[in-house]
Amino acid sequence: MFKPKYSNKSKTILPLPATFNRISHRRKLAIIIIFIIVIWFINPLSLFNFKSNTLKLYPKAHPLTSNEIIELSSQYLYPPIEDAPLLKQLTPTKLIKFVKGKDSNNPDQDRTKLISLNAFDDPDPIKQKAKEEEENKLSDLDKAKNHFKNQDKVRFKPKSGQVYPEVIIVTTVDFDKYSLDSLTKIVQNRVDYAYRQNYGIYVRWYQEFLPMLNNIEDLKDVEKIKWIRLYCIRAAMFAFPKAKWIWFLDQDGFIMDLNKNLEQYLLNANTLDSIMLREQPLIPPHGLIKTYKNVKSEAIKLILTQSEQKLETNSFLIKNDQVGKSIIEIWSDSLYFNYGSFPYGPDSALTHILQWHPFILSKTTIVPAKQINTSHKSKYEEGDFMVQWSDCNGIECEKIVSIYQDNLDKLKDK
Amino acid sequence: MTTSYSLPYDQEDYTKTFKPKSSLSNQLNKFILQNKKIILFIITFIILSLFTNVPYIPHLKFNTSPKIVIILAANEGGGVLKWKSPQEWSVERSSIANKKHYAKLHGYGLTIKDMTIKKRYSHEWRESWEKVDILKQTMRQFPNTEWFWWLDLHTYIMEPQISLEQHFLENLNNQTYRTLENFNPLNLRKDIPYVDYTQPIDMIITQDCGGFNLGSFLLRRSQWSEMLLDIWWDPAMYEQMHMQWEHKEQDALETLYSTQPWIRERIGFLPLRKINAFPPGACSDKADDPQYFFKNNDFVVNMAGCEWGRDCWGEMEHYKALSKKLHKRWWKFWS
Structure with missing residues (x-):
């Protein structure tokens, strides 16, 4: 019989087509092609190729004057205010080290450098701690001194489950300007507000930033000490790296309405959008450079106020993100600090920056002073969010503090 | 017999046949x-x-926009101060052809920017800040490109088969160094507060014997770079520093790097020879230090400073010929 050979094995009735072998050949070819394509494009072999992709180890970010970090879980970071009389007794000359050296630009001239006492810490933090504890037992003055120098190392670290504060109120206080009583009131006011709104506070002594000014006489210069605001804000950004906003409010001011939530009152996009001033001249009233017209409130990183003459920096808000940090760092550059043609220190520097750098201007807005910078002179009315008296002089300041403290107490009773 | 009046075909056949195809x-x-x-x-x-x-x-x-765009600065100061010599034309042609070839090979964009002296930069304070303006302009021109590679005219890509990705971009953290611990020709401050090196690298530069070298560097599009380009030139800083800042934007960047943490944390350094090798004439006071100078199979050679007393055309021709020789295939015995 003419039975085809393959029929023995196959159960099909019909004989396989004559081209069957060719088809199966093609199929093999297709498999080969697919295999090649897979190898070519996906390269499963790369799974076995262990590339060393370990991150190189770089030094960690550290505070201004030390490599040590003290982590605290309290969101109210302020130095022991009760040390004020002791610090006053010590005077800044004992709180800061003066090192004689040569000027790097001008080797013939002697130059004193002001250095934080942290620079003389023992490299081993445990030994240093033991040493300080010993000193603290022996003398209250040394204790105050150690508190003073260690405040720079403090950083907030939330306990598990603790809500991270979204806004940090930053204040610099001066033990030479106010009495202990007033200083306590000023810090207590901020703590009270932060407690109600679950914000954080960050308070530092003015004198802690003397190494940045590098001249003890600058502490008496009204314009020079303004720069300390910027150094302190930068330190606060380091101490609260995950907070969203930093509100700088200098020591000459009170928050009067403790129930106003800053986010609802100012920071949320809709509110900010309705109150921010567009096309507002940077130098009032007729400055040529103005804030942008078409800027979205979400893009804002810096919220400022103006007096009749200029931009003011005694109360302003800055976003605690990459851009906010960069703005503070640019602004506090020593080349601006030393520049002779900035009559109002950082206020002039800011005006200059905004006039010359459109990127930063596009992230900046001006709001009416009434919002976050209400002056005590005939501007403040009951019900306002805050009040400030940075134009006060000498003993007058103390009086104003007690007047508004009474005001606050009355409001509390209501 | 029944007579049938039927049609020659039955109905169905008819429709099948004459229906238009x-x-x-x-x-x-x-x-x-x-x-x-x-x-x-x-x-x-x-x-x-x-x-x-x-x-x-x-x-x-x-998405046709290239991932990397090469910016080639051509015609520096050309045609204003003096006539351009035939040799200068030749150098320019070789350099441009070299980058064109490279960009085409890897699908990169190439933009050639004219650096002729312009009135708006002619003021003493504004000289050579053109670089910043060109970078800004190119970033607008290629809105979807991530990396921008600046190359001076007197550079030559010696190994065009190497793509930037495989050369260092894919493995950026291991290829770069970010602190000045090991190599610090300018003696800048090694440690400044608040610097967070976990930030991504947005700018890749090299250091030669005299400090930062901006003859060949890369910049990544980001908010950071936008801000850097905005702040790089500042009149108040420049007014105080223009006597010290001989190399203008290069010195300004060094100053920013040494004082501002946000600048420092996003700059990565590559060894000079990785993208910017020098010929023997440059860095002549460090002539015995091999880390600066071109060796065969280095990626890019930068004839930095050849216009100051050296022979740009001669050097360009030398490296052009060398590159050709290094890439000669054995079967092309006739060439």
Whole structure:
């Protein structure tokens, strides 16, 4: 019989087509092609190729004057205010080290450098701690001194489950300007507000930033000490790296309405959008450079106020993100600090920056002073969010503090 | 016998035979004619979607923008102070052809920027800040490109087969160094507060014997770079520093790097020879230090400073010939 050979094995009735072998050949070819394509494009072999992709180890970010970090879980970071009389007794000359050296630009001239006492810490933090504890037992003055120098190392670290504060109120206080009583009131006011709104506070002594000014006489210069605001804000950004906003409010001011939530009152996009001033001249009233017209409130990183003459920096808000940090760092550059043609220190520097750098201007807005910078002179009315008296002089300041403290107490009773 | 009046074919046969052939194209024609309005609408929609930017329509865009754009600074100071010599023309032609070839090979963009002296930069304070303006302009020109590679005219890509990705971009953290612990020709401060090196690298530069070298560097599009380009030139800083800042934007960057943490944390350094090797004439006071100087199979050579007393054309021709020689295949014995 003419039975085809393959029929023995196959159960099909019909004989396989004559081209069957060719088809199966093609199929093999297709498999080969697919295999090649897979190898070519996906390269499963790369799974076995262990590339060393370990991150190189770089030094960690550290505070201004030390490599040590003290982590605290309290969101109210302020130095022991009760040390004020002791610090006053010590005077800044004992709180800061003066090192004689040569000027790097001008080797013939002697130059004193002001250095934080942290620079003389023992490299081993445990030994240093033991040493300080010993000193603290022996003398209250040394204790105050150690508190003073260690405040720079403090950083907030939330306990598990603790809500991270979204806004940090930053204040610099001066033990030479106010009495202990007033200083306590000023810090207590901020703590009270932060407690109600679950914000954080960050308070530092003015004198802690003397190494940045590098001249003890600058502490008496009204314009020079303004720069300390910027150094302190930068330190606060380091101490609260995950907070969203930093509100700088200098020591000459009170928050009067403790129930106003800053986010609802100012920071949320809709509110900010309705109150921010567009096309507002940077130098009032007729400055040529103005804030942008078409800027979205979400893009804002810096919220400022103006007096009749200029931009003011005694109360302003800055976003605690990459851009906010960069703005503070640019602004506090020593080349601006030393520049002779900035009559109002950082206020002039800011005006200059905004006039010359459109990127930063596009992230900046001006709001009416009434919002976050209400002056005590005939501007403040009951019900306002805050009040400030940075134009006060000498003993007058103390009086104003007690007047508004009474005001606050009355409001509390209501 | 019954007479039948039947047609020569029965009904079915008839219809089958004489019905016009319904080929595919006929069917299509018919369909189009029946649905004229809908078809017209669809075609309009497709054209609008593909070729225009009309709002409220989804636009199908093929992402044709290159991932890397090379910016070549040509014609530096050319044609204003003096006539351009034939040799200068030749150098420029070689350099441009070299980058064109490289960009085409790897699908990168190339933009050649004219650096002729312009009035607006002619003021003493504004000289050579053109670089910043050109970078800004190029970033606007290529809105979807991530990396921008600046190259001076007197550079030559010696190993065009190497792509930037495989050379260092894919493995950036291991290829770069970010602190000045090991190599610090300027003696800048090694440690400044608040610097967070976990930030991504947005700018890749090299250091030669005299400090930062901006003859060949890369910049990544980001908010950081936008801010850097905005702040790089500042009149108040420049007014105080213009006596010290001989190399203008290079020195300004060094100053920013040494004082501002946000600048420092996003700059990565590559060894000079990785993208910017020097010929023997440059860095002549460090002539015995091999880390600066071109060795065979280095990626890019930068004839930095050849216009100051050295022979640019000679050097360019030398490296052009060397590159050709290094890439000669054994079977091309005739060339």
